Amino acid sequence: MLDLKDISITFNEGTPDEKKALTDINLNLKKGDFVTIIGSNGAGKSTLMNTISGNLYPDVGDVLINGRQVVHLPEYKRSAFIGRVFQDPMAGTAPSMTIEENLAMAYARNKKRKLVFGVTKKRKEMFRDRLKTLNLGLENRLNAKVGFLSGGERQALSLLMTTFTDPDILLLDEHTAALDPSRAALITELTKEVVANSGLTTLMVTHNMQQALDLGNRLVMMDKGQIIFEVSGKAKRGLRVEDLLREFQRIRGEQFESDRAVLG
Amino acid sequence: MLIAMFGAVESGIIYAIMALGVYLTFRILDFPDLTVDGSFVTGGAVAAISIINGVPPVIATIFAIGAGFLAGCITGLLHTKGKINALLAGILMMTALYSINLRIMDTPTLSLLNETTIFTQLQTIWGNTGVDQALNGLLTAMGADRLPSTWAFLIVMLVITITIKLVTDFYLKTEIGLALRAIGDNKRMIRSLSANTDNLTIIGVGISNGLVALAGALIAQLGGFADVGMGIGMIVIGLASVIIGEALFGTKTVARATIAVIGGAIIYRMIVTVALRFDFVETGDMKLMTALIVIAALITPKIVHARKEKQRRLQKRAQLHQHAKGA
Ligand SMILES: Nc1ncnc2c1ncn2[C@@H]1O[C@H](COP(=O)(O)OP(=O)(O)O)[C@@H](O)[C@H]1O
Numbered sequence A: 001m002l003d004l005k006d007i008s009i010t011f012n013e014g015t016p017d018e019k020k021a022l023t024d025i026n027l028n029l030k031k032g033d034f035v036t037i038i039g040s041n042g043a044g045k046s047t048l049m050n051t052i053s054g055n056l057y058p059d060v061g062d063v064l065i066n067g068r069q070v071v072h073l074p075e076y077k078r079s080a081f082i083g084r085v086f087q088d089p090m091a092g093t094a095p096s097m098t099i100e101e102n103l104a105m106a107y108a109r110n111k112k113r114k115l116v117f118g119v120t121k122k123r124k125e126m127f128r129d130r131l132k133t134l135n136l137g138l139e140n141r142l143n144a145k146v147g148f149l150s151g152g153e154r155q156a157l158s159l160l161m162t163t164f165t166d167p168d169i170l171l172l173d174e175h176t177a178a179l180d181p182s183r184a185a186l187i188t189e190l191t192k193e194v195v196a197n198s199g200l201t202t203l204m205v206t207h208n209m210q211q212a213l214d215l216g217n218r219l220v221m222m223d224k225g226q227i228i229f230e231v232s233g234k235a236k237r238g239l240r241v242e243d244l245l246r247e248f249q250r251i252r253g254e255q256f257e258s259d260r261a262v263l264g
Numbered sequence B: 001m002l003i004a005m006f007g008a009v010e011s012g013i014i015y016a017i018m019a020l021g022v023y024l025t026f027r028i029l030d031f032p033d034l035t036v037d038g039s040f041v042t043g044g045a046v047a048a049i050s051i052i053n054g055v056p057p058v059i060a061t062i063f064a065i066g067a068g069f070l071a072g073c074i075t076g077l078l079h080t081k082g083k084i085n086a087l088l089a090g091i092l093m094m095t096a097l098y099s100i101n102l103r104i105m106d107t108p109t110l111s112l113l114n115e116t117t118i119f120t121q122l123q124t125i126w127g128n129t130g131v132d133q134a135l136n137g138l139l140t141a142m143g144a145d146r147l148p149s150t151w152a153f154l155i156v157m158l159v160i161t162i163t164i165k166l167v168t169d170f171y172l173k174t175e176i177g178l179a180l181r182a183i184g185d186n187k188r189m190i191r192s193l194s195a196n197t198d199n200l201t202i203i204g205v206g207i208s209n210g211l212v213a214l215a216g217a218l219i220a221q222l223g224g225f226a227d228v229g230m231g232i233g234m235i236v237i238g239l240a241s242v243i244i245g246e247a248l249f250g251t252k253t254v255a256r257a258t259i260a261v262i263g264g265a266i267i268y269r270m271i272v273t274v275a276l277r278f279d280f281v282e283t284g285d286m287k288l289m290t291a292l293i294v295i296a297a298l299i300t301p302k303i304v305h306a307r308k309e310k311q312r313r314l315q316k317r318a319q320l321h322q323h324a325k326g327a
């Protein structure tokens, strides 16, 4: 499904600011895999997501999706089959447009956009049905401008919009990090549901180790631009946060360092 | 005064087409496009030179739209593919267009006084409909002594401008139009929803300047001349129209905003007409006044907001103070 081969990225090469953001990354996802990614700040997690989405091109390496080389495909083309939710709840929706208009844009993601009405009666019904699954009452506010929604509501809408057309790959980059705990829990719950229901192949970055253990069938730990630890299936299910921390110390010979390494 | 106001509304309706173009870039695309000063003249120049060379006025006007569209597309290209800052891309195009417009006209001013234009054609068709007599009769009954020479331009232009507005409204509600609006609202998002933002921007700026050039072509034909300087300050006039319209009529929906822009353009012309009635105001002062209107309109909301914030803070402090006393 998704194949990353020998991916390396260096920022500002040859300057004092030189930064090896990714070094020889190899990762292979099968259809339906749900991978959680953890790692300290600056480990290269977002850079990895950006490389998959086409927001960044790697210096070397291949990105294959369903066997197709996409490493030089621009972001807007790749996004026909890659869905993405950003950390910033404001990033995934257009604030001065209405809920139904936002959904209409998401609905057109994997089609060629045409000169036909984006919001039709039939589509409205479908939008309403999908919004109901969020349990936020948004189905009664189709004509409300998204800018008036709360951060949690906007993030829930972003998640719905992103998964609307069942993308081949779903990328989640700390998409609950900017929310208060109860909203974050809600979005986590929604994420679990939608991934399970549609069997989406998912990569989710989180700074919450417990969450990384609870969700998904695979876990990847990154540090200094490298994947340093991988676990999946049964082995992952048995793990606790302490085990992860110990594993990190064993590999790196130092404490896991993150100002946001939340345990619970 | 009545006649002057009549003229103001008449030309205001044409300038409204230009203002709709400015609305598309400034508001919808969030692209401060300064090509307008040049493409307005390009519209006038292309229409004028085509008419003088025997092209039927309607076709000449369509040529003008095409030329404006092309100019806008180039500005869009400079910005998206050339990665030139939007303001600078517009300024570069505007400057380049000055030379191009001179080349098109071959002289700084082209007269259309002895030519057949859209408006002379219109007058011929309109002459025997009797609408003028009826409407002027109405005015006379209301006590007017001087009467407009024809209602043809006003009514027909109103129909055309409203049609353009309706098409724009429709366009902005289509799948493509929604993506276009999202570019000005959240570019990163719409890119992540697989829209080619570069191409959409290029086409959007192109359409905007097509409308601006159409206005230029019509103004040249209405006034009977095209002049290489006729576009100076046009962008500020367009902005003033947009801002005045939005302030007076609101922007709740796209349909509301576009009608507001048309209203703003007409009211702007009326303000100018009234201002010019004062002895101490000279025609040349209008650009300064327009700039002042835009500056005031841009600053006022910020001042109002700052005032409100200050008041809110004072209130909060007073509340805390009282709590402290109570405790
Ligand atoms: N566009 C960029 N230019 C220069 N350095 C960058 C850029 N993007 C990320 N970096 C650097 O690359 C490293 C990895 O960043 P990132 O992938 O955002 O880490 P994280 O794992 O916290 O998401 C960091 O040191 C960051 O400062």
Ligand SMILES: [Mg+2]
Binding pocket: A045, A046, A047
């Ligand atoms: Mg990050």
